[in-house]
Amino acid sequence: MCRNIRALHNFEPPVTDDEIEAAALQYVRKVSGTRRPAAVNEEAFGEAVSAVAAATRTLLDNLVTKAPPRDREVEAAKAKARAAERYGPRASVSG
Structure with missing residues:
Protein backbone atom coordinates (compact mmCIF):
# COMPACT_ATOMS: atom_id res chain seq x y z
CA MET A 1 0.00 0.00 0.00
CA THR A 65 5.89 25.86 -16.75
CA LYS A 66 8.69 27.10 -18.96
CA ALA A 67 10.56 23.81 -18.66
CA PRO A 68 10.45 21.43 -21.61
CA PRO A 69 8.29 18.33 -21.11
CA ARG A 70 10.04 15.35 -19.53
CA ASP A 71 10.28 12.10 -21.45
CA ARG A 72 8.67 9.19 -19.60
CA GLU A 73 11.21 6.65 -20.84
CA VAL A 74 14.17 8.80 -19.84
CA GLU A 75 12.69 9.40 -16.38
CA ALA A 76 12.00 5.65 -15.97
CA ALA A 77 15.60 4.86 -16.91
CA LYS A 78 16.86 7.38 -14.35
CA ALA A 79 14.65 5.81 -11.67
CA LYS A 80 15.94 2.32 -12.51
CA ALA A 81 19.53 3.57 -12.31
CA ARG A 82 18.87 5.15 -8.90
CA ALA A 83 17.25 1.93 -7.67
CA ALA A 84 20.16 -0.16 -8.93
CA GLU A 85 22.61 2.12 -7.14
CA ARG A 86 20.56 2.11 -3.95
CA TYR A 87 19.48 -1.54 -3.81
CA GLY A 88 21.81 -3.36 -6.18
CA PRO A 89 21.60 -4.27 -9.86
CA ARG A 90 18.68 -6.69 -9.43
CA ALA A 91 16.32 -4.00 -8.12
CA SER A 92 13.73 -2.62 -10.45
CA VAL A 93 11.20 0.19 -10.27
CA SER A 94 7.62 -0.62 -11.14
CA GLY A 95 5.85 1.97 -13.01
Whole structure:
Protein backbone atom coordinates (compact mmCIF):
# COMPACT_ATOMS: atom_id res chain seq x y z
CA MET A 1 0.00 0.00 0.00
CA CYS A 2 2.91 2.36 0.54
CA ARG A 3 3.82 2.93 -3.09
CA ASN A 4 5.00 6.44 -3.94
CA ILE A 5 2.68 8.79 -5.74
CA ARG A 6 4.57 9.91 -8.83
CA ALA A 7 4.85 13.36 -10.35
CA LEU A 8 2.29 13.79 -13.12
CA HIS A 9 3.06 17.28 -14.38
CA ASN A 10 4.98 18.20 -17.51
CA PHE A 11 5.41 14.85 -19.25
CA GLU A 12 5.26 13.96 -22.91
CA PRO A 13 2.92 12.31 -23.69
CA PRO A 14 0.64 14.07 -21.17
CA VAL A 15 -0.76 12.28 -18.16
CA THR A 16 -3.79 10.06 -18.77
CA ASP A 17 -7.04 9.95 -16.81
CA ASP A 18 -6.08 6.43 -15.67
CA GLU A 19 -2.82 7.74 -14.19
CA ILE A 20 -4.66 10.51 -12.38
CA GLU A 21 -7.21 8.02 -11.05
CA ALA A 22 -4.42 5.71 -9.83
CA ALA A 23 -2.69 8.59 -8.02
CA ALA A 24 -6.01 9.66 -6.45
CA LEU A 25 -6.67 6.09 -5.31
CA GLN A 26 -3.19 5.87 -3.75
CA TYR A 27 -3.73 9.16 -1.95
CA VAL A 28 -7.12 8.12 -0.54
CA ARG A 29 -5.72 4.73 0.50
CA LYS A 30 -2.85 6.41 2.30
CA VAL A 31 -5.00 9.01 4.04
CA SER A 32 -7.69 6.50 5.06
CA GLY A 33 -5.16 3.91 6.16
CA THR A 34 -6.89 1.14 4.24
CA ARG A 35 -6.39 -0.56 0.92
CA ARG A 36 -10.00 -1.61 0.61
CA PRO A 37 -12.75 0.07 2.65
CA ALA A 38 -15.42 -1.79 4.57
CA ALA A 39 -18.71 -2.09 2.71
CA VAL A 40 -20.22 0.69 4.82
CA ASN A 41 -17.43 3.07 3.68
CA GLU A 42 -17.23 2.14 -0.01
CA GLU A 43 -19.37 5.06 -1.18
CA ALA A 44 -17.39 7.64 0.80
CA PHE A 45 -14.13 6.08 -0.41
CA GLY A 46 -15.25 6.21 -4.06
CA GLU A 47 -16.46 9.79 -3.72
CA ALA A 48 -13.13 10.79 -2.21
CA VAL A 49 -11.20 9.16 -5.07
CA SER A 50 -13.39 11.00 -7.60
CA ALA A 51 -12.95 14.33 -5.82
CA VAL A 52 -9.17 13.95 -5.56
CA ALA A 53 -8.95 12.92 -9.23
CA ALA A 54 -11.01 15.95 -10.28
CA ALA A 55 -8.87 18.29 -8.17
CA THR A 56 -5.72 16.73 -9.63
CA ARG A 57 -6.96 17.17 -13.19
CA THR A 58 -7.83 20.82 -12.46
CA LEU A 59 -4.40 21.42 -10.97
CA LEU A 60 -2.54 19.78 -13.85
CA ASP A 61 -4.62 21.62 -16.46
CA ASN A 62 -3.83 24.98 -14.84
CA LEU A 63 -0.13 24.60 -14.03
CA VAL A 64 2.23 26.63 -16.20
CA THR A 65 5.89 25.86 -16.75
CA LYS A 66 8.69 27.10 -18.96
CA ALA A 67 10.56 23.81 -18.66
CA PRO A 68 10.45 21.43 -21.61
CA PRO A 69 8.29 18.33 -21.11
CA ARG A 70 10.04 15.35 -19.53
CA ASP A 71 10.28 12.10 -21.45
CA ARG A 72 8.67 9.19 -19.60
CA GLU A 73 11.21 6.65 -20.84
CA VAL A 74 14.17 8.80 -19.84
CA GLU A 75 12.69 9.40 -16.38
CA ALA A 76 12.00 5.65 -15.97
CA ALA A 77 15.60 4.86 -16.91
CA LYS A 78 16.86 7.38 -14.35
CA ALA A 79 14.65 5.81 -11.67
CA LYS A 80 15.94 2.32 -12.51
CA ALA A 81 19.53 3.57 -12.31
CA ARG A 82 18.87 5.15 -8.90
CA ALA A 83 17.25 1.93 -7.67
CA ALA A 84 20.16 -0.16 -8.93
CA GLU A 85 22.61 2.12 -7.14
CA ARG A 86 20.56 2.11 -3.95
CA TYR A 87 19.48 -1.54 -3.81
CA GLY A 88 21.81 -3.36 -6.18
CA PRO A 89 21.60 -4.27 -9.86
CA ARG A 90 18.68 -6.69 -9.43
CA ALA A 91 16.32 -4.00 -8.12
CA SER A 92 13.73 -2.62 -10.45
CA VAL A 93 11.20 0.19 -10.27
CA SER A 94 7.62 -0.62 -11.14
CA GLY A 95 5.85 1.97 -13.01
